Amino acid sequence: MSNISFVREKAIPQSPPPITESNSIRWIRQNLFSGWLNSLLTILSVYFIYICLRDFIPWAYGGIWTAGSIRECLDINPDVACFSVIGARWRQLLFGFYPSEEYWRPILTFILLFVSIAPILIPRFIKYFWFSLIYPGLAVWLLWGGSIWPVFSIYLALVFGALGFFIAKNQLRFSSGFSLLIGFVSVVVYFFFIAGPFITLFKYILPINLMFIESLQFGGFLLSMIVGFSGIAASFPIGILLALGRQSDLPLVKMICVGFIEFIRGVPLITLLFVASVLLNYFLPPGTSFDIIIRVIIMVTIFSAAYMAEVIRGGLAALPVGQHEASAALGLSYWQAQRLIIMPQALKISIPGIVNTFIGLFKDTTLVSIISLLDPVGLASLIRADQKWNGIYWELYVAIGLLFFVCCFGMSQYSQYLERKLKTDNS
Amino acid sequence: MKKSLFLSVAAIVGFTAGVAAAGTLDDTIARGHVKCGVSTGSPGFSGVDDSGKNVGFDVDYCRALAAAIFNDPMAVKFTPLSSSVRFTALASGEVDILARNTTWTYSRDTDLKQTFLGVTYYDGQGFMAKTSLGVSSTLELDGATICIQVGTTTELNLADYFKANGMTYEPLPTSDNAESKQQYLAGACDAYTTDASALHGTRINMENPDDHIVLPEIVSKEPLGPLVRHGDDQWADVGRWVLNALVIAEEKGITSANIDSFADSKDAEIHRLLGTGDDDMMAMMGMPKDGMYNAIKHVGNYGEIFERNLGATSGINIERGVNNSWTNGGILYSPPFR
Incomplete structure (x- = not known):
């Protein structure tokens, strides 16, 4: 009997997986062709994408950038995009009619925007929070120009108000409510008696001036950014207050907040914009000019604050009641509890909704073209009013769409990063 | 007191503004x-x-x-x-x-x-048609499909004009001049109508302007001019x-x-x-x-x-x-x- 026993003395070398199980083919099999239905859907989808891009890619890729007018474009090749209009008008699409030698101001403002939000978003920069506070004033001065002192005096008014409040509360031992009133009165006193002479004096002894730019010269994406980001920045705190007010036990506060939210939410934004541009002119005395951009920012802010309030209320409602009780049991005051226990959790839950509102608000800024502000969409029709570019539609809208997409996609990606970082699933 | 202060300030502002006007x-x-x-x-x-x-x-x-x-x-x-x-x-x-x-x-x-x-x-309302259609007057457009912006006076003028001349037409409603032009170029309508000054500007920038003709008839009165406030x-x-x-x-x-x-x-x-x-x-x-x-x-x-x-x-x-x-x-x- 022969010995057929076999003992392998060393391990078989690893062989490559079967071709059908190699990485890319396996991935395709598992994800795209895992059954007849999925295979069919895959083929249909690929066909659909092909249909969409078949005409677009040659149209966009072969686009003409160097022609001087739509006529020249058509004479060169009528079947491709005439991006020359972007080349000729990109400054207007980005900055409106802002003087070109002053472009550094909006660009600097834009860069400083990121510097100013860093302390809010990144914990280790929180000690630079003071910059976030002075940024709005700085931005207004950089963008509109003129003397720095009127802007400065508004900050001074806030300092006066705070001073009045703390002196009344800490030195004179008044109640919080009464101290608040004193703070408010000191702001009013400041505006009526101190602000004027102060501005005149400092304009004389220390003139720090930038060229004044009228609101009429603002336009394009700059205008969208100003309205959008001011609205976002202002509507967030107002939204929080409204959400808290709606849950308040004080009937008057609750009624005002509910009334405000329901009224504003029940009205289309375009109506509010018309109020800003048309109706306010009738209410104000003739000759007073209340800047149209500021009017629009106010309207956009209250509109999105109402939505924001409901989003945050959703976050508040998701919190177990035990959180409120526990913070009360720890002896925290109402504001301490909100600041340390309730809001951090509620806001964390609300992040997707908040960013959703922000993105919606940012895109809604294109509505201002209806009240004759020249945002990118308004500029598109103004550009077509030049006979050189009369008849160009797609190229402009593709460019504008791309600008907005980059901004909105950026915001969305950032919110997802924030969600991952804060892990909102409570697990 | 504060309220009356605000009111008087508002009154002063209103008064000076009134004088200035x-x-x-x-x-x-x-x-x-x-x-x-x-x-x-x-x-x-x-x-x-x-x-x-x-x-x-x-x-x-x-x-x-x-x-x-x-x-x-x-x-x-x-x-x-x-x-x-x-x-x-x-x-x-x-x-x-x-x-x-x-x-x-x-x-x-x-x-x-x-x-x-x-x-x-x-100005006045005019019509644009393709040269290949072979018409030289609006009066030859009987039975044509016409692209028209909805909700404008041009829509009413069009109806009046065709009725007065005993002609019929098929309206194809569009939302604005841009859409009218696209529909017209795509062949959805035989002619399209809006203010004649706009028709000329649009025609020049078409791919082949000579393929299109702005018909000579003007069917409405649109006198354009500057205006100021009464008084x-x-x-x-x-x-x-x-x-x-x-x-x-x-x-x-x-x-x-x-x-x-x-x-x-x-x-x-x-x-x-x-x-x-x-x-x-x-x-x-x-x-x-x-x-x-x-x-x-x-x-x-x-x-x-x-x-x-x-x-x-x-x-x-x-x-x-x-x-x-x-x-x-x-x-x-x-x-x-x-």
Whole structure:
């Protein structure tokens, strides 16, 4: 009997997986062709994408950038995009009619925007929070120009108000409510008696001036950014207050907040914009000019604050009641509890909704073209009013769409990063 | 107490503002520029060039006005106004004159409390059709499919016109001029209709302009002109007579180039107009004596403005047609300057 026993003395070398199980083919099999239905859907989808891009890619890729007018474009090749209009008008699409030698101001403002939000978003920069506070004033001065002192005096008014409040509360031992009133009165006193002479004096002894730019010269994406980001920045705190007010036990506060939210939410934004541009002119005395951009920012802010309030209320409602009780049991005051226990959790839950509102608000800024502000969409029709570019539609809208997409996609990606970082699933 | 303080401040602001609004011309002179409302974009009439400068037929009228008052055609602040806010912007004082291809109608003149200063451009509804259709007159469009913007007066005019001529048509509703054009080019309709001035501008920038024809018939009256608020006749006079001066200048052959050669003209009206004679006619309106001279010198006469913005040099190529001086077979006729 022969010995057929076999003992392998060393391990078989690893062989490559079967071709059908190699990485890319396996991935395709598992994800795209895992059954007849999925295979069919895959083929249909690929066909659909092909249909969409078949005409677009040659149209966009072969686009003409160097022609001087739509006529020249058509004479060169009528079947491709005439991006020359972007080349000729990109400054207007980005900055409106802002003087070109002053472009550094909006660009600097834009860069400083990121510097100013860093302390809010990144914990280790929180000690630079003071910059976030002075940024709005700085931005207004950089963008509109003129003397720095009127802007400065508004900050001074806030300092006066705070001073009045703390002196009344800490030195004179008044109640919080009464101290608040004193703070408010000191702001009013400041505006009526101190602000004027102060501005005149400092304009004389220390003139720090930038060229004044009228609101009429603002336009394009700059205008969208100003309205959008001011609205976002202002509507967030107002939204929080409204959400808290709606849950308040004080009937008057609750009624005002509910009334405000329901009224504003029940009205289309375009109506509010018309109020800003048309109706306010009738209410104000003739000759007073209340800047149209500021009017629009106010309207956009209250509109999105109402939505924001409901989003945050959703976050508040998701919190177990035990959180409120526990913070009360720890002896925290109402504001301490909100600041340390309730809001951090509620806001964390609300992040997707908040960013959703922000993105919606940012895109809604294109509505201002209806009240004759020249945002990118308004500029598109103004550009077509030049006979050189009369008849160009797609190229402009593709460019504008791309600008907005980059901004909105950026915001969305950032919110997802924030969600991952804060892990909102409570697990 | 605080409340009454606020109220009194508000009252003071209102009072001073009320005083300041005494006369628009005086306010304008004190301010140093004309506040002119223009369209948010209408080819040939109002737009911006690549460098961001306001250009157009309506824009040039405001520049002439500014040149007459300040001897500076750039002393204008242009506010672009959409059609929905234009009248309130004028009424509230945001602008002092509206040169925004606005049709002069009875109700706008009376009910909306505005004063039209005259007609700068006689527009009207026209039709564009493909040359291959082989029509040369709107009257041959019986039974045609026509692209029409919904909710506009053009829609009603179209119905009236076809009914009056015993013809039928198939309407294809669109939302704006852009959509009309796309539908028309795609062959969804045989012809499309809107204001004739817009048709010309659109046609020139089509792929092959010669494949399309703007039919000669004009089926509605759209007299476009500048307007001001009711109740300030002095300001209205200034605006009206600057427009008239531009028309008279063309009639007399005065252009921005040759205006200085009229200094020793035999025509007394020219001297009255340009302020080169002894009479200071412009003082009657509270304007500088050489106001009209400056307007024509800086901006040109009516014909030059037309040619620059709507005529052959503009690329839009609109024929003068009725918008010509009465001496050249048009209907532009200014009252005498005396």
